[in-house]
Amino acid sequence: MDMCLGVPAKVLEIRGEKALVDFGGVTREAFITLLDDVKIGDYVMIHTGYAIEKLKPEEAEEILKMLEEVNKS
Amino acid sequence: MFAGQPLAPRHEQTISRFGLRSLLPEEVEVIAGPGCPVCVTPTVALDRAVELALRGVIVTAFGDLMMVPATRMSLLEAKARGGDVRVVYSVSDAVEVARRNPDREVVFVSVGFETTAPTTASELLRGVPENFSVMCYHRLIPPAMELLLGIGDIHIDGFICPGHVAAIIGVKAFRIFAEAYKMPTTIAGFEPNDVLLAILMLLRQLRDGEAMCENEYSRVVREEGNLKAQQFIDEVYDIATADWRGIGRIPQSGLTLKKEFEDFDAEKRYEFTSMKHVDINPGCNCHLVMIGKIYPPECRLFGKVCTPQKPYGPCMVSSEGTCRIYYKYGERPKL
Ligand code: SF4
Numbered sequence: 001m002d003m004c005l006g007v008p009a010k011v012l013e014i015r016g017e018k019a020l021v022d023f024g025g026v027t028r029e030a031f032i033t034l035l036d037d038v039k040i041g042d043y044v045m046i047h048t049g050y051a052i053e054k055l056k057p058e059e060a061e062e063i064l065k066m067l068e069e070v071n072k073s
Numbered sequence: 074m075f076a077g078q079p080l081a082p083r084h085e086q087t088i089s090r091f092g093l094r095s096l097l098p099e100e101v102e103v104i105a106g107p108g109c110p111v112c113v114t115p116t117v118a119l120d121r122a123v124e125l126a127l128r129g130v131i132v133t134a135f136g137d138l139m140m141v142p143a144t145r146m147s148l149l150e151a152k153a154r155g156g157d158v159r160v161v162y163s164v165s166d167a168v169e170v171a172r173r174n175p176d177r178e179v180v181f182v183s184v185g186f187e188t189t190a191p192t193t194a195s196e197l198l199r200g201v202p203e204n205f206s207v208m209c210y211h212r213l214i215p216p217a218m219e220l221l222l223g224i225g226d227i228h229i230d231g232f233i234c235p236g237h238v239a240a241i242i243g244v245k246a247f248r249i250f251a252e253a254y255k256m257p258t259t260i261a262g263f264e265p266n267d268v269l270l271a272i273l274m275l276l277r278q279l280r281d282g283e284a285m286c287e288n289e290y291s292r293v294v295r296e297e298g299n300l301k302a303q304q305f306i307d308e309v310y311d312i313a314t315a316d317w318r319g320i321g322r323i324p325q326s327g328l329t330l331k332k333e334f335e336d337f338d339a340e341k342r343y344e345f346t347s348m349k350h351v352d353i354n355p356g357c358n359c360h361l362v363m364i365g366k367i368y369p370p371e372c373r374l375f376g377k378v379c380t381p382q383k384p385y386g387p388c389m390v391s392s393e394g395t396c397r398i399y400y401k402y403g404e405r406p407k408l
Contacts (some may be wrong), residue, residue, distance in 0.1 A: 043281075048164070052299060
C-alpha cells in the first residue's frame with residue numbers, strides 16, 4: 001500500500017484535482033485534494049495515489065541524490 | 074538493553090533490507106510493531122468482502138489484501154471461484170470502476186491508518202456514485218502504541234513512529250508518549266539514514282535520561298500535520314472502539330463512517346451471513362509477531378508451512394508484514 005512512499009515526486013502539471021508527477025523518470029497522476037495550493041515544481045510525498053504532504057525543495061533534491069547513490073551501489 | 078519499536082513496517086523493511094541490525098551494537102534491539110495495515114484488518118472485513126464478491130458485487134481492494142487468509146477463503150480464491158474482485162491502487166480507482174459500471178454494485182475495502190483514511194474521506198466528500206459503497210476498517214496508530222505500553226512483558230525503551238502517519242496527524246499527536254508516558258519517541262522517515270538517525274536520537278535521550286518527542290523526518294512532517302487531511306477525517310468519520318486482527322479490541326482506535334455517509338456504508342447496505350470469523354489459525358503466531366513479542370523465525374510454521382507463495386497467517390502476505398519481510402531479507406548475523 002505504501003508504494004512510492006519515501007520517494008518525493010515532482011509536480012509537472014496541474015490537472016484540476018490531480019497533478020502529473022515525476023518519480024525520478026516515471027510519471028503518473030496523483031490526486032492533490034489533500035493539499036492546498038500545490039504548484040508546478042513542488043515536491044510532494046505520494047501515498048496510495050494521493051499527495052499527502054509537500055517537501056522543502058532543497059531537501060527533496062538532497063534525498064533524490066541520496067537515493068540515486070543507494071541505487072547505484 | 075535498549076529495545077526500540079519501529080511502528081511502521083516500512084521501517085522494518087529498511088532495517089532488514091539494508092541489514093541495519095548488523096550495524097547496531099548488540100545491546101540495541103529493534104522490534105517491529107503492529108503497523109501493517111493489512112495484517113491488523115480483522116477477518117470479518119475479508120469474510121464479508123468474499124461473501125459480496127461471490128454474490129455478484131464488484132469488490133475492489135488494495136493488492137496487498139488479495140492473498141490474506143480469511144475464514145473461508147481469501148479474496149484471491151473468491152476471484153478464482155468467479156467472484157469479481159479487482160485490485161486498485163487507490164480509492165479513486167475504485168470510484169472509477171463504479172462510474173464505469175453503473176448497472177453493478179461496487180464495494181471498496183477501505184483499510185489503512187491515518188495516511189489512507191483521508192483519501193477515502195476525500196472521495197466521499199467529492200461525491201461518489203450511488204452504486205459505490207465502502208467497507209470502513211481504518212485504524213489509528215497512537216491508540217495501538219498506548220496498548221503496547223500496557224502489555225507488561227514487552228520491554229520497550231523507545232518508539233520509532235511512522236513518518237507517513239505523522240505527516241497527516243503531526244508531531245503533536247505523538248507528544249503524549251514522551252510527556253505522559255516518559256517514553257523517548259522519534260518520528261522517522263524510511264531511508265536507512267532516517268532509521269539510523271532515529272535510533273541514535275533515542276539512544277541519546279536514554280543516555281541523558283530524557284524523554285522527548287523528536288522529529289527526524291522534518292523534511293515532511295510538521296508539528297501540526299496536514300490540517301486539511303485532518304479536517305477530512307473529522308468530517309467523514311467517528312472514532313470508535315475497534316478490533317485489530319491478532320491483537321484484539323482497542324478503545325478509540327478505529328474510524329467508522331458518520332451518519333451522513335451511512336448510505337455509502339457497505340455494512341449498512343448489505344446483509345451478511347452470520348458466521349464465526351477466525352482471525353488467527355491454529356499454530357500461527359502473528360498475534361505475538363505483531364506486538365513484537367517474538368521474531369518471525371520463532372514461529373514453527375515460518376518458511377515451512379507458511380511462505381509468501383502459500384501464506385498461512387496474515388503477516389506473511391503483505392510486503393509490510395513482518396514475517397514476509399523476514400522471509401525476503403532474512404536477518405544478517407550480528408557483528
Ligand atoms: S510465519 Fe506464518 S504462521 Fe507463523 S506467525 Fe508468521 S504469518 Fe503466522
